[in-house]
Amino acid sequence: MARAGGITNAVNVGIAVQADWENREFISHISLNIRRLFDFLLHFEATTKSKLASLNEKLDTLERRLELLEVQVGTASDNPSIFT
């Protein structure tokens, strides 16, 4: 009887250990995927920031060029003697 009780305890301990290892494996998988997701978010943030910065620079340049064009067109329209 004692032997049978010892065997069942060993089996239970083995099952518990296996379940623990399975839980640890699951947690490691989840943490690994969360880390990958975090890396993806960091990369996405960096690329989005660079894209937004380049877009902002382009918009600034475009704004200045448009202002220059506006001034030139305004000057030309204010002096109609240029076209005669």
Next chain:
Amino acid sequence: METMFSASSVSVPREAASTFDELSMQQSLLFSDSLKDLRNLRSQLYSAAEYFELSYTNDDQKHMVVETLKDYAIKAFVNTVDHLGSVSYKVNGLLDEKVEEVSGTELRVSCIEQRLRTCQEHFDREGLAQQSLIITAPKYHKRYILPAGESMLGSGPGQAIANNEGLSDHNESNDSKLFQAVRSTMRDSPSSATRRAPSPSPSLKSRYRSPSRRARSPSPSRKARSPSPSPRPGKFFSEKRAVSPLPTSNPLLRSGSLASRPAISNSLSTVKRYPSAPRKSLSMRMPAEKDEKKEDEENTSRSKRFLKALLSRRKSQRDDMLYSYLDEY
């Protein structure tokens, strides 16, 4: 039928536009919904974690709670990844679309700038053309551009063309005769300078011909002349050539060397004649040959005769005018 077709053709772009607007609206709504879900996902995960913690501590069936927690974590993770992927994709799409729009706008602006630059260049060119048309080109006297052999009439600038155009055929013929005579005598009669310096090459003949004709030296008759010269050269030529008693070969002596006419310079003795450089070069063009001595003697005798004739008519005004004409050429 046609009206129906036209109505359908008109309605197609409207429908397309409406569908495009609807699609864009749907996409924007989906994007905002996914962003809201992402925002709510954090609170949901926190509430789920609290729930599973309580149930694990209170409930007896811990194994069931752990399994449920695992399933929920997997589903939540997948859902989060899905949401983040869709949101990042939409954000990337929006950014690319804006970058393309900015690139198109830059292209338009550069096109406008190029048009403006082209217009500016055109204005500059037109202004330059107008300003260049205002500037008058300098007009030179005709005698500077006339080839050798043509008549050079008119003394002042601007008179050459008018005088040349207004002359009669008679004057032109007289003038051409006089020039032919001068040229023939210049070729025939070698001067004393010819013997002094031999001509280096026969090409100098043509090179020094025109300067010797153009070279002016203060003639005594011109200096002693009355201050009323002939105002009109054409008129002067017609009168001069018609009445002149001198032979056509006489102008040789005017352009000849100094040694060939010592009598006239001594007799007049008002102004000393100096042989100019073109005359020297004119004499240099003739080859120094020994068999020309006879011709020289003949020429000297001829020149003496001519000088005598000139001295006899020295005081006449026409001779002065002839001298002035010969000095000019």
